[in-house]
Amino acid sequence: MLLAAAVVAAAFNLRPAVTSLGPLLERVRDGLGMSATVAGLLTAVPSLCFAVFGLAAPGLARRIGPAAVVTAGMGAITAGLAARAFAGNTAVFLLLSALALAGIAVSNVLMPVIVKRYFPDRVGPMIGLYSMALSAGTAVAAAVTVPLTSAVGGSWRAGLGIWAAAAAIALVLWLAALAADRGGNSAASRETAGGAPALRILRSRTAWALAIFFGLQATGAYATMGWLPQIYQDAGISAGESGVLLAVTMVISVPVSFALPSLAAARGDQRLFVVVLGCFGLAGYAGLALAPAGAPWLWAVLAGLANCCFPLAITMIGLRARSAVGVAKLSAFSQSLGYLISIPGPVLVGALYQGTGSWYVPIGLLAALLVPQMAAGVLAGRARHIEDEV
Known part of the structure; x- marks a missing residue:
């Protein structure tokens, strides 16, 4: 129960470092004298850090154990958010x-390993809890950062720094869990170290398919979170309502992220879920391109359901x-390559919007990317194991 609580707390803290910055970015730019170019690059920094630092996670886990690495990751998130x-x-x-994002990156990779190692018979429910908490943290940070900032005096520094307190709670839980399971964590470290050299992940077709699926679903999710309000505002919807509609896309994923992993794990073969979620995305993009103001709430719900490809x-x-050996290597490979x-x-998407002056081509691109996403997902969703392929 302590470790389950620690998993939920960690998952809640894996996105506020990113989603709390967006609402305050203009104030941060003014406060630091940040150029528009650097501010634009900030949108790519999280994915780059997730890819680069995530590659280090399996090696660290071999040396000190996955639970210890996640604990250190929570420490990095806490220190990075407080100090920045x-x-x-x-x-x-x-x-x-980058320090906070490095902590997020190694935790991203190793959370599935923790679930596989400590909850082998409850993979679906535990990943459901993890995904639900991650979605909740994403939505809450985006929704309440501005009101919290106003409540603590209006300083962007206080508004961003307050999220370090939530990370500190997760750090305390992980320290307690690590102290309670020193032997188990050492065993996990030895297990990972002993089996890693024999598993050549690059030879697995399933690993490549899963990496492509992960990367394309992340592309759609980040594009939606970044540009959906602008799509609605260009259709004549107020800025306030467009913000609420973006919140809908994030909130709808919270209950679905809890239920979907259990359903998918129980089935064994996940290809049906890949296709259904892809079809939701196609319908949502069609609505956003052709009649964004016609049924904006429906398009927001469909976009949110499509983003549930992450859990x-x-x-x-x-x-x-x-x-756990295979999960560590597969998680590092698929998430790092996927984020790249x-x-x-x-x-x-932004360049196409600026170049064409409309949303038809950018949204058409996102819809077109769903085709290879579903194809890769169908290959990755077959009931097989990478150890059998390599």
């Missing part, structure tokens, strides 16, 4: 943000390997 609130210039702000991908990572794939998407 006092940053005096842009360079220091970016460096401390499905995390579930498949836990199911496509037989052991996702980096150009939101930037390209």
Whole structure:
């Protein structure tokens, strides 16, 4: 129960470092004298950090154990978020943000490993809890950062720094869980170290398919979160309502993220879920392109359902390997490569919008990317294990 609580607390803290910054970005720019170019690059920094630092997670887990690495990750998030609130210039702000993102990256990769190692018979329900908490943290940080900032005096420094308190709670829980299970964590470390050299992940077709699926779903999710309000505002919907509609896309994923992993794990084969979620995305994009103001709430719900490919991908990572060794390598490979794939998407959407002056081409691109996403997901969703392929 202590470890389950620690998993939920960690998951809640894996996105506020990113989603709390967006609503306050203009104030941060003014306070630090940040250029528009650097502010634009900030949208790509999280994915880049997730990809680069995530690759280090399996090696760290082999040395000190996955639970210890996640504990250190919570410490990095806490320290990074607390310290960047006092940053005096842009360079220091970016460096401390990278520290927090590094903690998020290693935790991203190793949370499926923790679930597989400590909850082998409850992979679906535990990934459901993890995904639900992650979605909740994403939505809550986006929704309440501005009101919280106003409540603590209006300073962007206080508004960003307050999220370090939530990360500190997760850190305390992980320290307690680590102290209560020193032997189990050491065993996990030895297990990972002993089996890692024999598993050549690059030879697995399923691993490549899962990485592509992860990357394309992340592309759609980040593009939606970044540009959906602008799509609605260009259709004549007020800024306030467009913000609420964005919140709907995030909130709808909270209950679905809890239920979907259990359903997917119980089925064994996840191809049906891949196709159904992809069809939701196609319907949502069609509505946003042709009649964004016609049924805006419906399009928001459909977009939110399409973004639930994330918990499905995390579930498949836990199911496509037989052991914690395989899950560690598969998680690092698919998430790191996937986040690299996702980096150009939101930037390209913005460039197409600026170049064409309308949303038909950018939304058409996102809809077209759903086709290879579903194809890769169908390959990754077959009931098989990467150990059998390599």
